[in-house]
Amino acid sequence: MKQKPENIQKIYLFLTLLNTLAASFIWGVNTLFLLDAGLNNLEAFAANAFFTVGQVIFEVPTGIVADMWGRRMSYLLGTITLSISTLLYLWAWQVHAPFWAWAVTSILLGLGFTFFSGATEAWLVDALAATGYKGQLEPVFAKAQIVGGIAMLSGSVAGGYIAQVTNLGVPYIFRAVMLGINFLVAFLFMKDLGFVKKPNNGILRNTKQIFNTSIDNGLRKPAIRWVMLAAPFATGVSFYVFYASQPYLLQLYGNQHAYGIAGLAAAIVAGAQIIGGMVAVHLKKFFQRRTTILLGGVVINTILLIIIGLSNNFWIALILLVVWGLTFAAASPVRQAYLNGLIPSSERATVLSFDSLLGSSGGVVIQPILGRAADMWSYGTSYIVGGVFSILAFPFLLRARRENPPSDTIGK
Secondary structure, three states: OOOOHHHHHHHHHHHHHHHHHHHHOOOOOHHHHHHHOOOOHHHHHHHHHHHHHHHHHHHHHHHHHHHHHOHHHHHHHHHHHHHHHHHHHHHHHHOOOOHHHHHHHHHHHHHHHHHHHHHHHHHHHHHHHHOOOOOOOHHHHHHHHHHHHHHHHHHHHHHHHHHHHOOOOHHHHHHHHHHHHHHHHHHHHOOOOOOOOOOOOOHHHHHHHHHHHHHHOOOOOHHHHHHHHHHHHHHHHHHHHHHHHHHHHHHHHOOOOOHHHHHHHHHHHHHHHHHHHHHHHHHHHOOOEHHHHHHHHHHHHHHHHHHHHHOOOHHHHHHHHHHHHHHHHHHHHHHHHHHHOOOOHHHHHHHHHHHHHHHHHHHHHHHHHHHHHHHHOOHHHHHHHHHHHHHOOHHHHHHHHHHOOHHHEOOO
16 A cells, blocks of 8 residues: 555654653653762763763764664664663662763663664655655644654653652653653554665675765755754753753742652743744745744844843743743754755765764763853853853854755745
C-alpha cells in the first residue's frame, strides 16, 4: 500500500509527541536534580555542558549513520541509548556520584539525542518528497512544534508534581519507560521512504565521502554557513535560559522545594512553544523574507533576557519568560524551512546534524560561563550576560540575508 503525505505527517507528529513527552518528564526538575545530588551551579551547568559536548562529538557521526544505514536505524538507536543513559543518570543521583561520573553520563545522553536530531527531520522531508508532497515545509514543522509543545506541557507539569509527591528521581524512571514505548512505535511504523542507501564501498570511504559532501553542501555555501554560525549564540543561550529558569523562578517565588512551580515554569515555556508554532504559519502574511523573522527574533529575545535579569518579581519574570519562549518558538520552523530548502536529500541528515553540532557547541562554552556568573553574582546577572551573548547572532544572520538565497523568500 502506497503511503500518502498525510500518513507521513501523522507518523512524524506521533513520534514527535512520544519523544518530547519522554524527554520532558525531567525538564522541569533537571537542574534541581543536579543541585540535589550535591553539585553547585557551576558543576550543574558544567554537567549540562558535557551533555552538549556529547552532542558536539557525535552529531556528525550519527548523521553519517543516518545517511549510510537509514534514518529509522538512527532513530531506534537513539531510543535505546537515551533510555540506558537516563538510568545511569538516576544511578549517579542515588549514589551522589563524583563529578566525572556526571560528565561521562551527560556525554552519553548527548549521544542519544544526536541519533534523533538530523535523522528525524531528514526522514520527514525525504518521505514527503517520495510521496508527492507539494506544499511548503513551515506548516509541517509548525504542527510538530505545536505537538511537541503539548507533549512538553504535559510531561514537564507531570514530572514536576511527580517529583514533589515522590522524589526527584521518579521522573527519570517515567522517561526510560516512555522511551521503550517510543522504540516500539518507531520500529513498527517508521519506514525509510525516499532514502537511497549508499553503495557499500567500506565504512571509512563512505564516511569520508558523506562528510566531505556535506561540508560542500553546508558550510561552504555562504547562505547556509552564516545561519549555522549564528546557532552557537542562540542555542547556547537558550539552553541556559531554560534550565536556569527552574532555580531562578523558585528563588523569586520564595520556596526552594516547590518543584511543581519548576515544572509549571517549563510547561509555560511549552505553552509558548505551542502558540509560537501556530504563529509561525501566519508569519508569511506579514513578511516576505525568512531572515527578517530570524533577525527580529534575535533582537526581541535579547531585550527580553536583559529585562528578565533586571526583574525581581516572580510574575513579571514568568510572563517575560513566556514571551521569550513564544518568540524563539515562532522563529524555529522558519529557520528549518530556510535550511531544508538549500540542502540536497543525500546529505540532509549529516548537514542538519552539523548544524545541530554548531548549536550545541555554543552550549558547551556559554552554559558554564553563565552558570559561573550565577554563582559569582546572581541568576539575574547571568540572564543579562546571556542577552549580550544572544545579540552576537545578529551579524551572522545579516550576512545570510545579503546572500539572498531562494529559500529566504517565503513561498519558495
